[in-house]
Amino acid sequence: MFQTLTRLGRLCVMTLWPLFAATAQAQDVIRVSGIPDENPTELARKYQPLVEHLQKHLGVKVVYVPVIDYGAAVSALAAGKIDFAWLGGFTHVQAKVLAGAKPVVMRDIDREFKSVFIANTAAGIARPEDMRGKSFAFGAKSSTSGHLFPRHFLSTQFNIQADKDFDGAPLYSGAHDATVKMVESGKVQAGALNIEVWSRMLAGHKVDTGKVKVIWTTPPFVDYVWTARKDLSASTVQKFGQAFLALDAAKPEDKAVLDLQGAKKFVPAKAEDFLVIEQVGRSTGLLK
Template structure:
């Protein structure tokens, strides 16, 4: 029986160590990163993401991380520059990401609710009953890049011959839907526009006094939120992700938990053409040049 010389044993040890280091590096690089537009508070976004992250880890067989961003523009840049693998966008943010990336983003799925999404205008002023009554008042939108908190409400105001920048006493931007509710409820602004889903959640959780703050207008339906990836992602990976979302089922405890937090009945496939109307509205409102 021959024995390895010390130099060979040393070489083997070095190679084994290098292999372990490379394996560790590969594992570190295998993290699948997701983000979301900050349309709600950071704590709420983290709460909504936690069970979804765990579920995707099981389905993808790799570590998944939720990476929060500071604002809507950062969410657009993160995916366009491939700093994250997948992003939760509103319809307008998707359009912005598509333009920013030169058309290199692909929407995979949306909630069933996002086929016919709506915005609401709310007010705590008993004298305000309609959009016309908002003239001369202070009105808050959410983020400037928000579909349901700014773009579509602005679009429907313009259709009603109301120009927010000329007809309102002051236009404010709260940054998020829950912040808009808080601004209206506290009397900081006379009215606000936001995502109907967040409004209904606040009402259901009794976080807003509907005897004091009421809906004065609900917009017609439009396409909104989706989960989007970069087009450089391999097709097989896209299909695996899509299947993971479509497989979520309310009849399982895990599925119900995730869908409830996402405020979704179920997820369905979507496509870029669904958001052409959003792009048209953005251009008409002067939000895309």
């Protein structure tokens, strides 16, 4: 009997070994990605120092996997093709609803994030109410700060219904910096984007302030978060989060990473932080 059980045990080990080996191998590489909310060159500049920091802290190879759009980031996380993704609040909620993804960490600024509404200076727009009847651009359709909350605030603050009160249907630029360029060129007369990208473009002299101006800044809302796929081990998720929490602005090397991420520090994220986004997503019809 014992010999039979031993043979069965050996058979089980031999049968399951490829699975164990594959799991061990997968843990040797952490694949990260993020929503493409800016142009690819800017994203590469922001992610490279972060990847290097993660590799040092985690002791494994970290690979940045670019995706083509917001939906692709959610799908890749749900399919297990990436382990962690830098998502906006709304794409995080989509990933949670679709595949049980979980929040890990967020920047200090993401608990009270804001969007700005901008207008072409030749459009005769001085306040949000003046956008009625004008052409308008959001960012990506799944963007929290480039679409969801701007659409929400247009309706609740100014009684502007985006799909009927502009000059034609609103356009979708696909990225925050692209929205600025659409307004700057006059392709649309107004648009909305996240305040961080706007501030960075101003600081880098990447926008002609003679052609574009801010007409309104939104109330604060919760936004970006590092999100983990559902089936990662608790220890892997914990180590990943600790790598961000360990970033210290007093250290030059860490400060360089934080500056590129637009943060002074990272803080733990909780599932309840994103309940309001889910509510707004359902109320606007953007989340089914």
